[in-house]
Amino acid sequence: MKPSSIAIVGAAETTELGRIPGMSQIQLHADAAINTMHDAGLKPSDIDGIATAGESPVAIAHYLGITPKWTDGTQVGGCSFMLHVRHAAAAINEGLCDTVLITHGESGRSGIGRGPWNTASASLQGQFESPYCSMGPPTTFTIPVLRYLKDTDTTLEQLASVAVVQREWAGLNPRASQRDPITVDDVLGDRMIAYPFTKTMCCLVTDGGGALILTNAQRAENFPNKPVYIVGTGESSETPMISQMQDMTTSKAFRVSGQQAFTEAGITHNEVDHVMIYDAFAHLPIYGLEDLGFCGRGEAGAFISERNTAPGGRLPLNTNGGGLSFMHSGMYGMYALQESVRQMRGTAPAQVPEAQISVCHGVGGMFGASGTVIVSNQKAGQRG
């Protein structure tokens, strides 16, 4: 896509985050969507494109009273919303629709109005992974890390420092679920979930939602809030089976997606002021920093433990507290996008001063898919 041709003009999360037993999953979508339409000064009849994951876009459009000319139900896990942004930008530029609403809502903790999570026993995962009794992401997404640690001489202490630093950011965010400071010893001494991962190295499980509204950049100037321009996007996928990753120490999907986004944006890593990397588990920011090119191979653990991504550091990362400390409903990508938008609007609780470019990177499944969105509060060519 042409950099800065499309902008985010509406962005909001659900009114509440955390534990929301009084709301079903589809209502979490609606709550976020209504807050977002309010943020943009729009009503359902102004929306002509809809994208969502976790629920059918048909169901969301009908529930909200939207008649779409364009729908996208891309469902590749937690980064689906990064892909929706990319697809919506292309659709608007192609003239398929004008104003796209992207919604996320997930009753991840309370489980209200959501179906069970099942893997078909005849699928390849069902035949060749499920019989080994992996109990979901905490015991599956985590499998690669011992190989990474050994091959790169990264330490468990460095891995634990990811959770420590993100908790510092969460301490600055009133909406974060976990805000009390922690130390590396606290993290390593916490309850073991799946060696080497303790509880604080695993994401939260919460309820919530978020939504975005996108339109073309010309119209974007006329909305109540400052436009956030989309300057680069990327997406890719590797494997639905973590055991079949090409190399467990690096994500091919991350590399492909990230490189597309940087190339499209025409920016260098030095120009980036703020980064969000989907952190379902403590190793994700490490893989992300390396696979996106911010750090060399094996350097990200030290980079984080030496406070480069902490408050006051040179590359603020996961400034909402991340999936580890802010919230994680299951498909966290939407919350990473929300924080990038807040940082570009200058309204984040832990605002990075004068930030102009934010890189927002998501993972889908367990190193299965990836989406990258680079946003800016300045149009390409006008950045200072």
Place this chain on the structure above:
Amino acid sequence: MNTILKPLGSMVNEDSTAVRNTGMADKSKIPVPKATPETQHFWDGTKAGVLRLQRCCECSQIYFPPRPFCPACVSRDVEVFDACGRAFLYSYVINQRPHPAFDGPYSIAVVELEEGPRMMTNIVGVEQTPQALKLDMPLVVTFEPLNEDISLPYFQPAEQPVEQSSKQHAGGGR
């Protein structure tokens, strides 16, 4: 009564997890794979005590999981062959949360077969501790029937005499 998984009980946490799971180990709680036409040869193999891989007759690529074409060059000219059963430990976690099929913490691992492909498995016949489970340690396949049709491949340390281990863990290891 589950047998292969029972020896895994005495592991990492001597405390609550093991206690909670005492007597609970129940093989019927393992999700049973359902073969498809494309994977039937694999499950026929494990039932007969062999691990079967596929090889492309055009580009020689060896691959897993099964499919009737080569993932490297898309040739349909592929053959099934018996793997040697040797592997090394590529990466793993030790799950500490109780699972009814296990008496205590258990490893969920990815092994790299001598022929190249990797597969998920549980490492059996060894203490489920970081000290005992060393990355790159040599392993050998063993089989455990789940029902009349499906036997699961597991891996155990290669140093351990296969005969003895088969008895310990009952059933498999033909």
